Amino acid sequence: MKSKCYTSNSRNFTTHNFSTPSNSQLLTPNYLNPMTKDEVLAANTAFYRAFERKDIEAMSAIWSQGTGSFCIHPGSRVLRGWKEIRASWEQIFKNTAYIEISTDVIATEVTDNIAYVVLIENVFQVVGSRRLEAQSTATNVFQLLGGKWYLVHHHGSPILR
Numbered sequence: 001m002k003s004k005c006y007t008s009n010s011r012n013f014t015t016h017n018f019s020t021p022s023n024s025q026l027l028t029p030n031y032l033n034p035m036t037k038d039e040v041l042a043a044n045t046a047f048y049r050a051f052e053r054k055d056i057e058a059m060s061a062i063w064s065q066g067t068g069s070f071c072i073h074p075g076s077r078v079l080r081g082w083k084e085i086r087a088s089w090e091q092i093f094k095n096t097a098y099i100e101i102s103t104d105v106i107a108t109e110v111t112d113n114i115a116y117v118v119l120i121e122n123v124f125q126v127v128g129s130r131r132l133e134a135q136s137t138a139t140n141v142f143q144l145l146g147g148k149w150y151l152v153h154h155h156g157s158p159i160l161r
Contacts, residue, residue, distance in 0.1 A: 037108055040115040040142055043149040044108075047140065048101050048121075054093035060086065064143060064150040074136050074158040098126040113144040121156060135159040 043062065050058035060082075063069055067081040071088060079085050104120040121136040141153035 036110050036115075040108060040110055040117065040149050041105070043142055043151070044103075044105075044117045044119075044140055047151055047154075048103060051089075052099055052101055054096065054099070056086065056090055056093065059089050062151050064145065064152045066152075068152060070153045070155075072155040074134075074156045096125050096127055100124045115142045115144075115149065116140065117142075120159070135161075 046058070047062050049055075050062055063082055063085060065082045069080070069082055069085060071079040071085040073079075073088060073092075076088075079088055100123070102122045104122070105117060106120065107116075107118045109116055117140045119138055119140075121138050123132075123134045123136065125132050125134075136156040136158050138154065138156040140151060142149040143152045144150075
């Protein structure tokens, strides 16, 4: 499945609403509920949209704020907790003039309250006066908290050409 996040210059954004599950949804295991996979993919898309828009507030709404969150940017050390993760995104946003990301989803798996998306990130960015294109393999892990899927782990690894 291909997913396209819109660029920061685009005005074509789709709104995804997240809601508390109904009683019938609470009684249905997530692997039997097709809406759950769609909700996870919507959360994943929201993550990449926030990334492209360089929107730290939108990024903050997607990430779990706990100390159990982890982020590993390509070629970087492990970041633990929202405070470290937020600082890393602020630095990336500050140093990136423009970024465009498309994703190729390889797999999406959902259990009761944990889900993961494995994908390829196709990244085009302008940093300073340099235009860069890169691909990374990424895994995004989401946890269902209070009826909403939050990102708790992002790991990107560069694909060497």
